[in-house]
Amino acid sequence: MRDFDYVRPATISEALVAAAEPGSAYLAGGTNLLDLMKGGVTSPERIVDITRLPELNRIETLDDGGLRIGALVRNADLAHDPAFAKAYPAVAEALLSGASAQLRNAATAGGNLLQRTRCSYFYDTASACNRREPGSGCSALGGENRLHAILGWSDACIATHPSDFCVPLVALDAVVEIEGKQGRRHVTLEEFHRLPGDTPQRETVLEPGELIVAIRLPAEAASFAAHARYLKMRERTSYAFAVVSAAAALTVRDGKIRAARLALGGVAAKPWRARAAEAVLLGADADEAAFVRAADAALADASPPGDNAFKIELARRIVVRTLMSALAGTPALMPALPASPFSSLPGVRHDA
Amino acid sequence: MTVRSIRHGDASDGGADAVGGRLSRVDGPAKITGAAKYAVEQQLEGLAHAVLVESTIASGKVRAIASKAAEAAPGVLKVLTPDTIISLRTASDWFGTPPPDKPYCPLARDITFSGQHVAAVVAETFEQAVAAAALVKVSYDETPAIVDLSDGKAGDGIPVDAMTKEWGDAQAAFASAPVRICAAYNTPREYQAPMEPHGLIARWEGDHLTVWEPSQWLDGMARTYAEWFGVPFENVRLVSPYIGGGFGSKALALGHGAVAACAAKMLGRPVRLVMTRPQTFTGYGGRAATRQTVTIGADHDGMIQSIVHRGVNETSIDGMWVEPLGSVTSIMYATPNFSSKQNVVRVNSVVPGAMRAPGENPSAFGIESAIDELSYEVGIDPLEIRLRNYAEQDPEAKKAWSTRQLREAFAAGAERFGWARRTPEPRSMRDGNQLIGWGVAAGTYPVRRAYGEAIVRILADGSVEVESSSIDMGQGTYTILAQTAAETVGVSADDVVVKLGDSRFPRAGVTGGSRLAGVMTGAVHKAATAALDQLVGLAISDPRSPFHALQANTLVVANGRITAPRGDGPDVSISELLESVGRDRIEAVGDTMPANSSAEDRYKNYTTIAMALPHTEGDYSRHSWCAHFVEVRVDEDFGTVRVSRVVSALDSGRLYNPKLAESQWKGGIIMGIGQALLEEGIMDRRHGRIVNNNLADYLVPTNADIPDIEVISVGIPDLHSSVLGGKGVGELAIVGMAPAIANAVFHATGKRVRDLPITLEKLI
Numbered sequence A: 001m002r003d004f005d006y007v008r009p010a011t012i013s014e015a016l017v018a019a020a021e022p023g024s025a026y027l028a029g030g031t032n033l034l035d036l037m038k039g040g041v042t043s044p045e046r047i048v049d050i051t052r053l054p055e056l057n058r059i060e061t062l063d064d065g066g067l068r069i070g071a072l073v074r075n076a077d078l079a080h081d082p083a084f085a086k087a088y089p090a091v092a093e094a095l096l097s098g099a100s101a102q103l104r105n106a107a108t109a110g111g112n113l114l115q116r117t118r119c120s121y122f123y124d125t126a127s128a129c130n131r132r133e134p135g136s137g138c139s140a141l142g143g144e145n146r147l148h149a150i151l152g153w154s155d156a157c158i159a160t161h162p163s164d165f166c167v168p169l170v171a172l173d174a175v176v177e178i179e180g181k182q183g184r185r186h187v188t189l190e191e192f193h194r195l196p197g198d199t200p201q202r203e204t205v206l207e208p209g210e211l212i213v214a215i216r217l218p219a220e221a222a223s224f225a226a227h228a229r230y231l232k233m234r235e236r237t238s239y240a241f242a243v244v245s246a247a248a249a250l251t252v253r254d255g256k257i258r259a260a261r262l263a264l265g266g267v268a269a270k271p272w273r274a275r276a277a278e279a280v281l282l283g284a285d286a287d288e289a290a291f292v293r294a295a296d297a298a299l300a301d302a303s304p305p306g307d308n309a310f311k312i313e314l315a316r317r318i319v320v321r322t323l324m325s326a327l328a329g330t331p332a333l334m335p336a337l338p339a340s341p342f343s344s345l346p347g348v349r350h351d352a
Numbered sequence B: 001m002t003v004r005s006i007r008h009g010d011a012s013d014g015g016a017d018a019v020g021g022r023l024s025r026v027d028g029p030a031k032i033t034g035a036a037k038y039a040v041e042q043q044l045e046g047l048a049h050a051v052l053v054e055s056t057i058a059s060g061k062v063r064a065i066a067s068k069a070a071e072a073a074p075g076v077l078k079v080l081t082p083d084t085i086i087s088l089r090t091a092s093d094w095f096g097t098p099p100p101d102k103p104y105c106p107l108a109r110d111i112t113f114s115g116q117h118v119a120a121v122v123a124e125t126f127e128q129a130v131a132a133a134a135l136v137k138v139s140y141d142e143t144p145a146i147v148d149l150s151d152g153k154a155g156d157g158i159p160v161d162a163m164t165k166e167w168g169d170a171q172a173a174f175a176s177a178p179v180r181i182c183a184a185y186n187t188p189r190e191y192q193a194p195m196e197p198h199g200l201i202a203r204w205e206g207d208h209l210t211v212w213e214p215s216q217w218l219d220g221m222a223r224t225y226a227e228w229f230g231v232p233f234e235n236v237r238l239v240s241p242y243i244g245g246g247f248g249s250k251a252l253a254l255g256h257g258a259v260a261a262c263a264a265k266m267l268g269r270p271v272r273l274v275m276t277r278p279q280t281f282t283g284y285g286g287r288a289a290t291r292q293t294v295t296i297g298a299d300h301d302g303m304i305q306s307i308v309h310r311g312v313n314e315t316s317i318d319g320m321w322v323e324p325l326g327s328v329t330s331i332m333y334a335t336p337n338f339s340s341k342q343n344v345v346r347v348n349s350v351v352p353g354a355m356r357a358p359g360e361n362p363s364a365f366g367i368e369s370a371i372d373e374l375s376y377e378v379g380i381d382p383l384e385i386r387l388r389n390y391a392e393q394d395p396e397a398k399k400a401w402s403t404r405q406l407r408e409a410f411a412a413g414a415e416r417f418g419w420a421r422r423t424p425e426p427r428s429m430r431d432g433n434q435l436i437g438w439g440v441a442a443g444t445y446p447v448r449r450a451y452g453e454a455i456v457r458i459l460a461d462g463s464v465e466v467e468s469s470s471i472d473m474g475q476g477t478y479t480i481l482a483q484t485a486a487e488t489v490g491v492s493a494d495d496v497v498v499k500l501g502d503s504r505f506p507r508a509g510v511t512g513g514s515r516l517a518g519v520m521t522g523a524v525h526k527a528a529t530a531a532l533d534q535l536v537g538l539a540i541s542d543p544r545s546p547f548h549a550l551q552a553n554t555l556v557v558a559n560g561r562i563t564a565p566r567g568d569g570p571d572v573s574i575s576e577l578l579e580s581v582g583r584d585r586i587e588a589v590g591d592t593m594p595a596n597s598s599a600e601d602r603y604k605n606y607t608t609i610a611m612a613l614p615h616t617e618g619d620y621s622r623h624s625w626c627a628h629f630v631e632v633r634v635d636e637d638f639g640t641v642r643v644s645r646v647v648s649a650l651d652s653g654r655l656y657n658p659k660l661a662e663s664q665w666k667g668g669i670i671m672g673i674g675q676a677l678l679e680e681g682i683m684d685r686r687h688g689r690i691v692n693n694n695l696a697d698y699l700v701p702t703n704a705d706i707p708d709i710e711v712i713s714v715g716i717p718d719l720h721s722s723v724l725g726g727k728g729v730g731e732l733a734i735v736g737m738a739p740a741i742a743n744a745v746f747h748a749t750g751k752r753v754r755d756l757p758i759t760l761e762k763l764i
């Protein structure tokens, strides 16, 4: 039996001390970590269960108008918080398009950021994988890679980050609040995940033992509420990861785009902020022509590492459609099929 | 999912308890509350746990197995390898063909597919076994593998002469036909993916083996275990109270079962072995990948002159699986000239197996797509062209249909769906970004008939007990046998207890090919009739009976009470009658075997499929039929397809319980939606290894993928097919769903997808 220590700290500082031991892992909802342990993909020697840390499960409005989401807030609780869903509809829609109701009830905000890739070879311990076993090679290159990255990949790893939640968050300038032995620091979500380069095993800027305590959204993130959408292309309507997804948020006045945010999911090892596209949009007429130009800019650097060239064209089309639907305005009610291109279909039930 | 059903033609005006009534599943409450105990949930004293170690290469030889570390790991009781496992005998196949006299080893030295069992670790706990299994290091001498049908090394395969069907001169008629279409249709490897993974508990007591295992065929599996271990059939007991889905995959004893039973014997302890989800993708075969070419020659009115069909399915390196690809092709439409041939191609895969409507399912994808293509070629409505070529008799067997309500199915489905409002041009219906398409396709499945045996007891408290070694994997055997016994004896279904899933009960053949309901309702009906006759006989003739003085010829038993036909005598309950005549039970065995059957015939009937009656036996050709009408919406930019409406009209003959039949049909339709849009085993072509071997990556539909489904029964009782008039239900409805969806996608987009599944990159 693979033995491991299990500790359940009562405070953040106890947690940091407990996790200072090499080979430690924090346990939040466990929906990803436990699967990986059962599959022999990771074998931590010490599990530091943070689920009892009381201060981490709050959603707080900050004095400057920003929002602070505790790392342990469950994905479902966040998505169904009425004030949250109203102010950040694209984030709520992204959350509800992810996983299944049961998983969303268990999964935490912090865990969602740190979920590992769904690359099949990463899960198959009989296959070479640089991310799991540095230096062993990348089985996906030259293998089955239909769903892999089209941006920011390297020869060492072509995997994608699978989170939906992170996509609108990165578009809205979210910041990750991190607690470590050195104290607290803040990193933008855009800088939080790393591209693989030569070290795909280093997925984020977190140092060993560091704890995510919260995710912050700045005050202006709520200013997009009227024109913010998330669209997720996936093979089945629920309980599937994105083939490609996009989050768009616009401020439109007099037919002109005054502010624009755009990010893509399922395309890279991190949630992909499309800054070049935002530059194209800023000040442009709010119309399809501008959105097509923006899509071209967003995908200008894309290239397929294998059999996934279709994702580039698909991503362009998704960018255009997401911007169109953001322009059309956030719907008053959460669609029955969140983030689906079929979300407007009548007669479809919510209980997917 | 919202599902609406219409009652139509359900051939019965009885209450819910009677045959034909809409009684809810009697096993439902136990399953919903968790009280239902599945096979591997048995708690046994001294249970040990086995975990399999599988090959990571697809072709080659095991050079060495390093097991020292595993043996030394905590809790480990034994590491089984080809060298240490006890030797078994080869068992006969499911036709009962005598096996070659050679040993059988369920752990392989010669590797023919990735995921083959090479070793197993048995430990005190499951966790210890898992951890130790990871320590077993296997080294190989690897040789190049044939990954799949498209592998350059695969070749054309081996002709299967038994599959050849020919009449007229199909090639010549095709050559001279004014309209010709020719296309190739492919279906990928698909998996049954039952919720309950395969597994078992094996326990030896002396030379008696008890196996708790989900099983679609207790007697067949018991025979295999008996033959492997060289013990008498009677010494093996299979117990399988509930089955969490099989779809064809739980009919045979498999290698993992042999490993567990060996481990139990070697350790002298009961052993549990449950496959991991990934192992369920290689521990047994899913549906073989198939390739078909269908050529149709027709005249300008769409009348078919010739069909030439060529099919190929994959099989394993040393096993033989034939997926009969010409089965629907040869009977769906009238054609004066026909030719169908089939090859099998060996690839480095586990031997494929039965999966919902094996043969008919991919076969229908070919012919039902091809006739759709023909309809556009000649400019005739896809429904109309099917009616023009309607086969009035079995074109292959040249026999009358026992019943064929397919025309009625087309009519009822079209009416309900609103087919007449369809605009014929592809891409002619849309709603914003969504292209809308309407498609139709037909399906069929033969009526497989066999024999069954049951015991019916009328007990002192007036209740009725039914026992049979048949099984219920969710299709409703518990329920319909309760209804059959209730109606026949004259009690309420609440007073019937049905016991299934124990090979010590009276015997039954395989639950597969939609045969069980017809077989077992017949057997229970017979046994219950015999029990009723005894009951009435006692009541009339026993001097202690209150009816004795009446000198009646017969009595009426209804609602658990016995009365005289004219109501002029006593009125007593069954239990009162039994008490008055001093009996604690009445018991009758019924079987549907011919009267002069020998013990050997009976054994063969229940433990092999060699005795099954051909569906074209005698004067008739017997089949179930269906017509599916499907609406799809395709997002034009993204190529994503959503099935937004389904209306299916089905002819399964008489329905023993319409509610359960409708559930099975809807299940088949849903599985067909998965097959059309989602399901595909994806191989790593370098390693011959399945990549999406879990339920997050191997996609089956979720509720959110399923629209309104309306099913309409158009069947009439078919007494050539079964004692009570039913035909097959379970396999039927998936047949034709994939082509109906592909046809609707063509109507929506103008793109013909001939390769399943229809994924978005095939449409953008």
Ligand SMILES: Cc1cc2nc3c(=O)[nH]c(=O)nc-3n(C[C@H](O)[C@H](O)[C@H](O)COP(=O)(O)OP(=O)(O)OC[C@H]3O[C@@H](n4cnc5c(N)ncnc54)[C@H](O)[C@@H]3O)c2cc1C
Pocket: A025, A026, A027, A028, A029, A030, A031, A032, A033, A034, A035, A050, A071, A072, A097, A098, A099, A100, A103, A106, A107, A108, A109, A110, A111, A112, A113, A114, A115, A162, A163, A164, A165, A210, A211, A212, A213, A239, A240, A241, A242, B696
């Ligand atoms: C079948 C399935 C389908 C899914 N589908 C989707 C989908 O469609 N879209 C989507 O976005 N996600 C999907 N998910 C992923 C799911 O969202 C994640 O598993 C979940 O968000 C992880 O959160 P958790 O709290 O359970 O994390 P855990 O599993 O507890 O932890 C994950 C990782 O984060 C670390 N960690 C957790 N919290 C902290 C912290 N506060 N500080 C530092 N480290 C921490 C852990 O050590 C671990 O390494 C799916 C998951 C499954 C199993």
Ligand code: SF4
Pocket: A117, A119, A120, A121, A122, A128, A129, A130, A131, A132, A137, A138, A139, A140, A141, A156, A157, A158, A159, A200
């Ligand atoms: S893509 Fe990355 S995660 Fe996948 S096999 Fe290659 S290195 Fe591993």
